[in-house]
Amino acid sequence: MAMHTGMGPVWRHMRTDRSAADVRLGRDTLRRVLAFATPHKPVITVFLVLTVLDSLLVVVNPLVVKEIVDVGIKDSRVSYIAVLAAIMAAVALLEAGLTVWSGVLSSRIGEGLILDLRSAVFAHVQRLSLAFFTRTQTGALVSRLNNDVIGAQRAFTSTLQSTVSNSIAVVVVGATMITLSWQVTLLCLVLFPVLVLTARWVGGRLSELTRRQMDGNAALGNAMTERFNVGGAMLLKLFGRREVEDEQFTAKAAVVRDLGVRISLITRLFAATLMLIPALATALVYGVGGWLVVRGDLSIGTLLALGTLLLRLLGPLQGLSNVRIDVMTALVSFERVFEILDLPTTVPEKADAKELPAGSSTVEFDDVVFRYPRADEVSLASLEAVARRETKDTGEILHGVSFQAGEGDMVALVGPSGAGKTTVTHLVARLYDVTGGAVRVGGTDVRDLTLQSLEDAVGYVTQDAYMFHDTIRANLDYARPGASEDELWAALSAAQIDRLVRSLPEGLDTVVGDRGYRLSGGERQRLAIARLLLKAPRIVVLDEATAHLDSESEAAVQRALDTALEGRTSLVIAHRLSTVRNADRILVLDEGRIVQQGTHTELLAEGGLYAHLYRTQFADQPVEA
Numbered sequence: 001m002a003m004h005t006g007m008g009p010v011w012r013h014m015r016t017d018r019s020a021a022d023v024r025l026g027r028d029t030l031r032r033v034l035a036f037a038t039p040h041k042p043v044i045t046v047f048l049v050l051t052v053l054d055s056l057l058v059v060v061n062p063l064v065v066k067e068i069v070d071v072g073i074k075d076s077r078v079s080y081i082a083v084l085a086a087i088m089a090a091v092a093l094l095e096a097g098l099t100v101w102s103g104v105l106s107s108r109i110g111e112g113l114i115l116d117l118r119s120a121v122f123a124h125v126q127r128l129s130l131a132f133f134t135r136t137q138t139g140a141l142v143s144r145l146n147n148d149v150i151g152a153q154r155a156f157t158s159t160l161q162s163t164v165s166n167s168i169a170v171v172v173v174g175a176t177m178i179t180l181s182w183q184v185t186l187l188c189l190v191l192f193p194v195l196v197l198t199a200r201w202v203g204g205r206l207s208e209l210t211r212r213q214m215d216g217n218a219a220l221g222n223a224m225t226e227r228f229n230v231g232g233a234m235l236l237k238l239f240g241r242r243e244v245e246d247e248q249f250t251a252k253a254a255v256v257r258d259l260g261v262r263i264s265l266i267t268r269l270f271a272a273t274l275m276l277i278p279a280l281a282t283a284l285v286y287g288v289g290g291w292l293v294v295r296g297d298l299s300i301g302t303l304l305a306l307g308t309l310l311l312r313l314l315g316p317l318q319g320l321s322n323v324r325i326d327v328m329t330a331l332v333s334f335e336r337v338f339e340i341l342d343l344p345t346t347v348p349e350k351a352d353a354k355e356l357p358a359g360s361s362t363v364e365f366d367d368v369v370f371r372y373p374r375a376d377e378v379s380l381a382s383l384e385a386v387a388r389r390e391t392k393d394t395g396e397i398l399h400g401v402s403f404q405a406g407e408g409d410m411v412a413l414v415g416p417s418g419a420g421k422t423t424v425t426h427l428v429a430r431l432y433d434v435t436g437g438a439v440r441v442g443g444t445d446v447r448d449l450t451l452q453s454l455e456d457a458v459g460y461v462t463q464d465a466y467m468f469h470d471t472i473r474a475n476l477d478y479a480r481p482g483a484s485e486d487e488l489w490a491a492l493s494a495a496q497i498d499r500l501v502r503s504l505p506e507g508l509d510t511v512v513g514d515r516g517y518r519l520s521g522g523e524r525q526r527l528a529i530a531r532l533l534l535k536a537p538r539i540v541v542l543d544e545a546t547a548h549l550d551s552e553s554e555a556a557v558q559r560a561l562d563t564a565l566e567g568r569t570s571l572v573i574a575h576r577l578s579t580v581r582n583a584d585r586i587l588v589l590d591e592g593r594i595v596q597q598g599t600h601t602e603l604l605a606e607g608g609l610y611a612h613l614y615r616t617q618f619a620d621q622p623v624e625a
């Protein structure tokens, strides 16, 4: 097997982060790692048996060589030589077979473990509260997780295999060599510490230089992404900074070049040492061994066997010198994955949570107090580079908010920017939990309901409705899996967007979302309304678009909304005159408090903040038909 003689895995060791070896692991880590291995126990057992067999085979062929030379050739026994040669060929075949078989098992274990870890992490992260996502740079989290999941599976494949096979090989080959000639063995072993020490030194230097090179490349990447987008490119042009930018970029790139040259120099020096030491050891074996043969203390066959065995000792010894770092690196990866799995959600479902009874759609806020969770309450200490750590409290955002929306009522929220309107809407479907007081849906505290039944009952349409980078059909299907073609078109037509979708060359199969066909703000919101209509929730939370739509799409959005809200209890962050006029109740929020509530006519008569908002925001809007 390549592992016994080759130096392939060495390069990976050389570049791994050596700091892992000094990390202190949690008490439970090993137990939990084993728990992940349990489902794969039978395969791991077979894999280990194969690895042991393969490592034992390593000494067979050198011993057969000895037998051929010392007995077969010396005594001119041709048929015996033929048998021994056949054994050699059989061992080689067996070794090849074992390599393939254990390779297949290794990937089955590794890939199986990746699947288990990925599914567990995805399922858990999906259930974390919204607060986690507002605090964490998702891209960085995802790439960290990907690396850790792959690092963790390595524990059960290459690390496990190399540790077992290298240990056995060192013992078996070492013992065989000592039995053959302890004098020669001792002599060659003097050279190995040189190899191990060089490898350690090179490893330390390489891992540090590689880390610096990665940082340098990241800095280059950041410089480019920041400047090669429309905003950055414009800033550069407007401030005439081209020359300075050129110089700064070249300086950063030069650092990466210098590091690259140093890494390559050290790598080559090490490669030369790797070739030199076995060559020197071989010279020693044949020099000293040859002398012993001449003196009659050693047979020629033994000398040849020693020469071959020596080469088979080198790789395993080298591998073992890195074992601690390998094992620790894999365990640290596991620990990072566990850290994510251990993150508690701030909106947990109770064990005895109830289903929301069909038809209940009242919403009630009872003296609700709320503050947003701090970063250190929702994100990870070890994800410092990913999460913006802040321990400062955002302070109370809502102070004793109380109101009721009866079945089918439309409640409008108005108030200056930052008053807490969006925050109020977040609490209805438990995107966050209240700090004090209670939010009730259908008369039950939302914390006593199952998350699924609550999520089914409440639908949101936000200003910038998110669409997956997928077809219109797939985005609609998300709200009602398996919806028929007729149902899709009925929803699109009620949302006043059917004409547009029909006019697209690909129709329902047009890709929308981040990078696909770009819908205008109004079109996107109408598509979101179609999605809401398919979901058909009993309660609708809506953030009306503030952006100015042209009067035609404004009217279309309005008609779509009228359909969407009909017969449903709704909470609307209102920006339109028609909405406030039609609302059953208007809540006027200011600095986290409801300062006024009533109908449009009542509030206008009352004066105060509403009358002021009306004059500044609503009065100059045309009244729609």
Ligand SMILES: Nc1ncnc2c1ncn2[C@@H]1O[C@H](COP(=O)(O)OP(=O)(O)OP(=O)(O)O)[C@@H](O)[C@H]1O
Pocket (backbone or CB within 6 Å): 134, 372, 394, 397, 415, 416, 417, 418, 419, 420, 421, 422, 423, 424
């Ligand atoms: N995720 C968050 N973490 C911490 N503070 C937040 C968060 N979201 C909002 N806030 C703060 O809560 C306060 C209320 O914000 P909210 O978005 O509810 O106001 P709003 O009335 O909807 O404003 P606008 O009309 O401008 O959208 C603001 O001071 C805001 O800075």
